[in-house]
Each structure stands twice: as structure tokens, then as C-alpha cells.
Amino acid sequence: MAKNLQFKIQDDIAYITFNINDEKVNKLSEKILIEFDDILNKIQTNDKFKALVICSAKKDIFIAGADINEIKEITSKKTAIKKVTEAHNIFFK
Numbered sequence: 001m002a003k004n005l006q007f008k009i010q011d012d013i014a015y016i017t018f019n020i021n022d023e024k025v026n027k028l029s030e031k032i033l034i035e036f037d038d039i040l041n042k043i044q045t046n047d048k049f050k051a052l053v054i055c056s057a058k059k060d061i062f063i064a065g066a067d068i069n070e071i072k073e074i075t076s077k078k079t080a081i082k083k084v085t086e087a088h089n090i091f092f093k
Helices: 028-043 068-072 077-092
Strands: 003-008 013-018 051-056
Touching: 003 028, 013 028, 013 077
Parallel strands: 013 051
Antiparallel strands: 003 013
């Protein structure tokens, strides 16, 4: 199964490319955020990188936003706060 994010290293630069399989646009789902977090953890543990470039393989769009179908499944304030906090923690890295 192909990954939705590609990670490569070139010289001292790490590259993450969003390219969600079978979708016209990239959107942030729990699965994608977990994959993104895993890559960021690898980068954090390696101090040889001088820069990180995050880009999209989709033409004319980076990330459309959160996955609306996952948002519709949130039924409590507690769950909403948990998911938002987890996402923020990933992006704060």
C-alpha cells in the first residue's frame, strides 16, 4: 500500500510531500496526521537536518483542510477537544 506522505532527505534538507492517495485534494484525517507525526518524530531525533520543506504533489493546492467526514463523527465536546489538541501538538513540532 502506498503511503500518503513521501519523506526524503537531500543534503541537509528533509522533505515531506503530501499526496493523499485516490483524492483530488490533500485533507487532514487522523490517519494522515499519524503518518505526519511519525515522520516529524524521525526528523526530531536527527539533528543533521538544517531545514524542513513541506509541500504538496497536488496541482494548485496544498491542503484543503480537515476531513469533513471525520468531523461529522465527533459527537462530544470532550472528543473534539482531544482531537484538536492532538493535531495542535503535531503541528507545534
